[in-house]
Amino acid sequence: MSDKESILNELENSVKSLQQEAAVEAAKKALAAGVSPVDAIENGLAKGIREVGDKFARKEMFVVELIYAATIMEDAIKVLEPELKRSKEKRHVVATVVLGTVSGDIHDIGKNLVRIMLEAGGFEVHDLGKDVPTENFVQKAKEVDAGIAGASSLMTTTVSGQKDVVDALRASGLKMPVMVGGAAVSEEWAKEIGATYASDAGSAVEIAKQLVGKGA
Numbered sequence: 001m002s003d004k005e006s007i008l009n010e011l012e013n014s015v016k017s018l019q020q021e022a023a024v025e026a027a028k029k030a031l032a033a034g035v036s037p038v039d040a041i042e043n044g045l046a047k048g049i050r051e052v053g054d055k056f057a058r059k060e061m062f063v064v065e066l067i068y069a070a071t072i073m074e075d076a077i078k079v080l081e082p083e084l085k086r087s088k089e090k091r092h093v094v095a096t097v098v099l100g101t102v103s104g105d106i107h108d109i110g111k112n113l114v115r116i117m118l119e120a121g122g123f124e125v126h127d128l129g130k131d132v133p134t135e136n137f138v139q140k141a142k143e144v145d146a147g148i149a150g151a152s153s154l155m156t157t158t159v160s161g162q163k164d165v166v167d168a169l170r171a172s173g174l175k176m177p178v179m180v181g182g183a184a185v186s187e188e189w190a191k192e193i194g195a196t197y198a199s200d201a202g203s204a205v206e207i208a209k210q211l212v213g214k215g216a
């Protein structure tokens with residue numbers, strides 16, 4: 001097994017086995033070994049947290065363990081964040097994005113990664129946070145004259161909030177493209193509600209650039 005594979009395994013296992021210190025140490029190791037922070041998150045930490053989520057769904061783990069695993073992941077991301085933010089594209093604002101997790105949904109790890117990656121890609125991001133009332137998307141989009149609105153949703157029970165965001169923006173006369181993503185979201189759903197789907201934080205940047213006509 002290569003160094004990189006073994007570090008990715010350590011990241012995954014530390015989240016799965018709820019080892020906070022091991023996760024932080026593995027994140028430091030990843031940086032020292034030149035593993036890209038995106039890789040460290042997507043192919044290490046995120047694999048671990050998704051497995052915890054699966055165990056939670058199978059009732060093999062309690063919600064407190066799910067919460068603790070999420071805290072561990074966030075602590076490790078804090079170590080990776082400065083490197084993640086280091087932008088190669090210094091720096092004119094590509095476009096302004098209003099971003100949030102929809103009403104009723106408190107999942108924000110993925111949304112925060114999307115924010116970090118968009119910022120690193122030259123976007124100015126107004127992050128509304130999680131469990132965001134639909135009207136707040138509209139209000140902020142008007143206030144900052146947003147070029148894109150972005151809505152994240154992780155649950156089948158809250159994904160309709162993305163449609164509410166699209167509908168509310170259109171009802172108030174705003175025509176900017178809307179990007180949606182999150183574990184509960186599909187390409188088909190995005191099409192159905194008149195939005196554009198991004199599957200992960202890296203592709204969100206490329207898609208956002210295309211949406212404002214500045215992509216490849």
Ligand code: B1M
Pocket residue numbers: 042046049050052053054056057063066067068070099104105106107108109110111113114149150151152153154155156157179180181182183184198199200201202204
């Ligand atoms: Co919860 N949770 N959770 N949870 N949680 C899920 C989503 C679940 C699938 C777990 C399961 O049962 N298997 C399930 C939802 C089931 C459903 O769909 N109905 C679930 C549940 C049920 C719940 C609670 C209801 C549990 C309870 O209290 N009984 C509760 C929800 C409360 C609420 O929201 N009202 C709850 C709570 C939590 C924690 C607080 C413990 C924690 C969240 C902490 C936080 O976010 N600060 C948590 C976690 C960690 C998860 C899982 C395990 C992992 C989510 C995550 O962080 N993934 C999740 C299981 C899963 O997803 N398989 C689960 C890592 C992250 C990097 O990936 O978020 O997918 P992701 O983001 C990716 C892409 O999706 C994309 O880019 C990101 C980076 O690549 N992306 C976008 C995301 N947003 C985007 C937006 C874009 C573009 C791309 O454009 C705008």
